[in-house]
Amino acid sequence: MDTDVSLNTAADALVGEVNGMTFIEQVRFTVKPMRLKLIMKLDRFESTSRYRIGPEGKPLLMEQISDMAGSGMGKEGGAHTVTTYSDYRAVGRQR
Numbered sequence: 001m002d003t004d005v006s007l008n009t010a011a012d013a014l015v016g017e018v019n020g021m022t023f024i025e026q027v028r029f030t031v032k033p034m035r036l037k038l039i040m041k042l043d044r045f046e047s048t049s050r051y052r053i054g055p056e057g058k059p060l061l062m063e064q065i066s067d068m069a070g071s072g073m074g075k076e077g078g079a080h081t082v083t084t085y086s087d088y089r090a091v092g093r094q095r
Contacts, residue, residue: 005042008032018053026050040072054088061085 009031016025031045045068054060062085069078 003036005031005034005036005045008034021053021057023053023059024051036070036072040070042068042070044069044078056090060088 009029012028012030013024014026014028015022017023026048028046028048031042033041033043035041045066047064047066049061049065050063051059052062064081064083064085066079066081069076071077
């Protein structure tokens, strides 16, 4: 929507360790209440992503949770989304 919310955004990262390797286990973004354009207001936004180390030693996204609430054009609403990722498998390179 061509609105930069970065000045109102905070990020927290939780660092974990597996087999002596440190990695970002969880990232959480929160956005302070703010107006978007002149007709909308964001009351709350939070997004949390959780990772684990996969069999190849690389972080894999396991879960993403988003929660938001706001109003616009005289209506209030919100959304809560949970996305879970599993059954990762290696894919060979195409030539």
